[in-house]
Amino acid sequence: MAEPEVLDPGVWRVPYETPTLPPATATNTLIVGTRRLAVVEPATPYATERAALDALLTERAAAGAEIVAVLVTHHHGDHIGYAFELAQRWRAPIYAHSLTAARVDFPVDVTLADGDRLELDDGYVLRALFTPGHAPGHLVYCEERTGIAYAGDLVAGIGTILIDPADGGDMSAYLDSLARLGTARPTALVPSHGPVIAAPQECLERYITHRRQREGRVLAALNAGATRMPELLAGAYSDTPREIWWLAERSLDAHLRKLEGEGRVRREPDGQFVLT
Ligand SMILES: [Zn+2]
Structure with missing residues (x-):
């Protein structure tokens, strides 16, 4: 059973197993506050994992905390x-962005917009940062006392x-959101999947560079005469294992839509792509 990683007395990370995209096998739940607790991303559908989180929260409640x-x-x-x-x-009420509330099958009690703050105790405050791109209603939660952001x-x-x-993904919005999180100057990032990222700026810059390089490869493939998805995939994702080209194709679509939006690429009625 996963043990909590105490990043700060008021910020605990615990990974719980979830049916997520390999190689990840778990989603991090973050427990913020000392007496007034916020539970960020309780995501596990599995009974034993839920029981472990319940036990942890029951222990905190027995010590005087409330969720x-x-x-x-x-x-x-x-x-x-x-x-x-x-x-x-x-x-406890559920908080999410309105665009998330519209996509889930349970009621969201409080909708959050960019900049909304949830005060806990001892100076722990969660501030919502609207960061669409991966999903339309995506929020990052920045904890103001520690500077740790749940990304x-x-x-x-x-x-x-x-x-x-x-699924609502938007490459252009995603790149803007990466840059936006950088300007919030987080001290550490807790991603939903995997360990804590101790050097946020480096990580965010690496992500932006990676996507820009991929866009460069898409443009190079178009320049070299590729016009259809299979040729563009082969050209722009030759470094990617063929088993995950079905995923790469979605990402390629996202890059092409971004380039279309910028007027750099045109999608012909017959489905071919050309540089403008
Ligand atoms: Zn997701």
């Missing part, structure tokens, strides 16, 4: 698996972040 909020970053199944039942159990699926400590236009 005052359940926070969700975005609508994906590996992020919401225990939100509703946990909130019911502790009679959701904006970055990952293990595996990669999928930008899938078929």
Whole structure:
């Protein structure tokens, strides 16, 4: 059973197993506050994992704490698996962005917009940072006392972040959101998947560079005469294992839509792509 990693007396990270995208196998739950606790991303649908989180919260409650909020970053199944039942159990309201509320099958009690703050105790405050791109209603939660940010699926400590236009993904918004999180000057990032990221700026810059390089490869493939998805995939993702080209194709679609939006690429009626 996963043990909590105490990042600060008021910021605990615990990974619980979830049905997520390999190589990740778990989603981090963050418990913030000392007496008034917020539970960020209780995501596990598995009974034994839920019982472990319940036991941890029961221990905190026995020591005088109360659970005052359940926070969700975005609508994906590996992020919401225990939100509703946990909130019911502790009679705590669920917080999320309105675009997330519109995509989940449980009621969201409080909708959060960019900059909204949730005060806990001892100076622990969670501030919502609107960071769409991976998902339309994606929020990062910045803890103001420590500077630690729960980054959701904006970055990952293990595996990669999928930008899938078929599921509301938007590459242009995603790149803006990465830069935006950088300007919030977090001291550490807790991604939804994988270990804590201790050097946030380096990580965010690496993510932005990686996407820019990929865009460069897409443009190079177009320049070399590729016009259809299979040729563009072969050209721009030749460094990616063929087994995950089905995922790469979604990412390629996201890059092409960004380039179309910028007027640099045109999609012909017959589905071919050309540089403008
Ligand atoms: Zn996600």
